[in-house]
Amino acid sequence: MSGPTEERGAVELLLLIAPSANRVYADAAPSLMAAEIRCLADAFIDSAVEAEPVMIADVEYVRVRADGLTDVARRALSNASSVHALYEQEGEDLLRPVRAERLDRYPSDLLTIQKYPGKTNEQLTRLLLNVTAAATTRPERLLDGTLAVLDPMCGRGTTLNLALTYGLDVTGVDVDKHDLEAYETFLKTWMRQHRLKHTVSTGSIRTGGEHRGRRMDVEVAPTKEDFKAGRSQHLTYLGTDTTRLDGLVRGASVDVVVTDTPYGVQHGSHGDRIARNPLELLESALPGWVRVLRTGGAVGMSYNRHVAAPEQLADLLERHGLTVVGDPADDRFRHRVDASIDRDVVVARKG
Numbered sequence: 612m613s614g615p616t617e618e619r620g621a622v623e624l625l626l627l628i629a630p631s632a633n634r635v636y637a638d639a640a641p642s643l644m645a646a647e648i649r650c651l652a653d654a655f656i657d658s659a660v661e662a663e664p665v666m667i668a669d670v671e672y673v674r675v676r677a678d679g680l681t682d683v684a685r686r687a688l689s690n691a692s693s694v695h696a697l698y699e700q701e702g703e704d705l706l707r708p709v710r711a712e713r714l715d716r717y718p719s720d721l722l723t724i725q726k727y728p729g730k731t732n733e734q735l736t737r738l739l740l741n742v743t744a745a746a747t748t749r750p751e752r753l754l755d756g757t758l759a760v761l762d763p764m765c766g767r768g769t770t771l772n773l774a775l776t777y778g779l780d781v782t783g784v785d786v787d788k789h790d791l792e793a794y795e796t797f798l799k800t801w802m803r804q805h806r807l808k809h810t811v812s813t814g815s816i817r818t819g820g821e822h823r824g825r826r827m828d829v830e831v832a833p834t835k836e837d838f839k840a841g842r843s844q845h846l847t848y849l850g851t852d853t854t855r856l857d858g859l860v861r862g863a864s865v866d867v868v869v870t871d872t873p874y875g876v877q878h879g880s881h882g883d884r885i886a887r888n889p890l891e892l893l894e895s896a897l898p899g900w901v902r903v904l905r906t907g908g909a910v911g912m913s914y915n916r917h918v919a920a921p922e923q924l925a926d927l928l929e930r931h932g933l934t935v936v937g938d939p940a941d942d943r944f945r946h947r948v949d950a951s952i953d954r955d956v957v958v959a960r961k962g
């Protein structure tokens with residue numbers, strides 16, 4: 612973590628909301644980010660914090676008032692999901708720009724350039740990773756590059772790309788082999804175009820003589836010097852069924868499991884093609900996900916309320932030995948995506 616950690620007096624920050632091409636998400640972003648900041652505050656700020664959406668001269672911000680902010684807390688807030696710019700309020704009418712300390716290690720097109728039906732919104736993915744990391748007993752790992760991430764239903768890799776962006780090691784799993792193929796083609800092309808030092812190896816997944824799919828292992832760093840010095844990141848994509856991770860992902864090796872679960876609706880040619888009740892799928896997958904989580908780690912999932920009620924999901928997570936963080940039915944992360952998707956987020960901790 613950079614710079615000295617220093618407390619200051621009362622601070623009022625205004626977080627300008629990033630523009631979003633997605634109308635639905637743009638409408639929900641201010642209140643979603645205010646709720647996200649309250650979670651980040653629980654993890655990174657000792658003093659009392661208020662966070663609320665405000666409109667100033669017809670422009671939307673989230674206002675954060677705190678009794679004091681450490682450098683680490685400022686860093687965490689700078690990386691909230693929809694931050695476009697930061698300002699400190701001086702007196703009644705003046706906003707002073709403050710440098711946002713982004714974690715982002717790679718050009719932003721890593722997250723934005725892929726477009727496909729069923730892609731999880733990038734800002735929602737950031738929110739999910741941030742609030743899940745904040746719920747762990749070691750939230751600082753999000754900021755110092757040591758948080759180990761698993762997206763056990765990663766599709767074409769929005770979480771994987773975000774983890775790379777944050778400088779983290781990440782594993783993704785998806786049973787749809789077309790998703791692995793598409794992601795492999797995308798990532799190889801993207802790394803080449805950006806002249807990043809990298810290695811890629813692919814092979815088949817076999818356990819006990821049984822063929823279980825394909826895998827891809829990637830090592831990448833922003834510069835040759837970083838790569839040589841071992842400051843590279845590792846990404847693994849397992850093209851296999853997430854309900855059978857034994858022998859493929861080590862126990863207690865992951866800090867956060869974050870995933871956008873199937874919505875139980877059809878997304879064109881990709882996304883939720885695997886016809887299965889999402890709750891049944893989670894029931895079979897959770898034992899494996901909990902096994903690979905470290906004690907003190909957390910699971911964060913977005914899900915469709917038309918498929919499961921928050922209480923049902925909370926009950927499922929608790930039955931698998933996790934402790935749900937906050938009130939799952941409080942609507943703070945709930946937002947309507949379209950007529951068939953009423954999206955919400957649930958977070959639960961191990962131990």
Ligand SMILES: C[S@@+](CC[C@H](N)C(=O)[O-])C[C@H]1O[C@@H](n2cnc3c(N)ncnc32)[C@H](O)[C@@H]1O
Binds near residue numbers: 764892
């Ligand atoms: C909502 S999509 C995730 C989209 C992803 N976040 C993205 O942005 O590309 C849910 C994913 O769950 C995957 N899935 C469904 N059942 C699965 C299973 N049994 N094992 C692994 N993946 C599964 C689907 O193939 C789909 O890609």
